[in-house]
Amino acid sequence: MDNEQSPTATWQAKHRELYERATRHPFILSIRDGTVDFSSFKRWLGQDYIFVGEFVPFVFSVLLKSWKESEIKSDIEIIFGGAAALSDELSWFKNEASKWGVDLCGITPFTANTEYCRFLQSFTTLDINYTVAATAFWAIETVYQESFSFCIEGDHKTPTELLGTCQRWGNSDFGQYCKSLQQIADRCIKKATADVVREAEEVFVSVLKHEIEFWNMSSSE
Numbered sequence: 010m011d012n013e014q015s016p017t018a019t020w021q022a023k024h025r026e027l028y029e030r031a032t033r034h035p036f037i038l039s040i041r042d043g044t045v046d047f048s049s050f051k052r053w054l055g056q057d058y059i060f061v062g063e064f065v066p067f068v069f070s071v072l073l074k075s076w077k078e079s080e081i082k083s084d085i086e087i088i089f090g091g092a093a094a095l096s097d098e099l100s101w102f103k104n105e106a107s108k109w110g111v112d113l114c115g116i117t118p119f120t121a122n123t124e125y126c127r128f129l130q131s132f133t134t135l136d137i138n139y140t141v142a143a144t145a146f147w148a149i150e151t152v153y154q155e156s157f158s159f160c161i162e163g164d165h166k167t168p169t170e171l172l173g174t175c176q177r178w179g180n181s182d183f184g185q186y187c188k189s190l191q192q193i194a195d196r197c198i199k200k201a202t203a204d205v206v207r208e209a210e211e212v213f214v215s216v217l218k219h220e221i222e223f224w225n226m227s228s229s230e
């Protein structure tokens with residue numbers, strides 16, 4: 010699919026500056042160049058565990074919308090694959106937290122995380138349609154994919170201790186999964202009304218802003 014035919018690729022280009030700030034954040038660059046402060050990494054780990062807990066109902070709500078609104082069976086299979094992987098992801102966080110001495114029970118979400126989680130919760134209502142929710146889902150997963158894959162590409166100096174984290178979201182299978190989500194979002198957007206298209210673009214921009222705030226929160230005291 011070329012850029013002209015892909016609404017999401019058009020938005021990635023149109024909001025390039027914001028997109029770069031989300032996918033090439035100083036926190037990610039510090040992982041890639043090996044200067045990352047491990048206490049920031051631990052802060053990110055604890056906060057992201059809370060986020061993923063809220064991401065579970067979000068993804069299942071997208072799955073439900075897909076089941077109700079999409080006539081394409083493969084959409085359900087792709088989204089269900091993402092939903093099913095979350096159990097493993099939560100176990101990964103628990104395991105990683107114990108390696109790093111992070112107590113997941115004692116973590117209070119920071120404001121940026123609370124606001125992002127509230128944003129996720131807003132999608133679980135029935136009045137948000139599949140196109141808008143699928144766009145948000147694609148954008149959320151893609152920011153992590155593009156960020157962490159950059160830490161394991163080319164001439165990186167990512168600390169060995171963080172390679173597993175980067176590979177978790179930066180691996181090519183996850184990249185392929187994000188491309189599948191993009192195809193779903195593109196197909197829905199192309200068929201949507203102008204109002205829904207506008208809403209989906211706004212949601213894309215909101216995801217980028219929340220992701221930037223999430224990285225800021227992780228990398229500052």
Ligand SMILES: Cc1ncc(CN)c(N)n1
Nearest residue numbers: 057060061149150153223
């Ligand atoms: C904040 C955030 N954004 C995205 C992802 C990838 N599911 C995540 N785990 N956390």
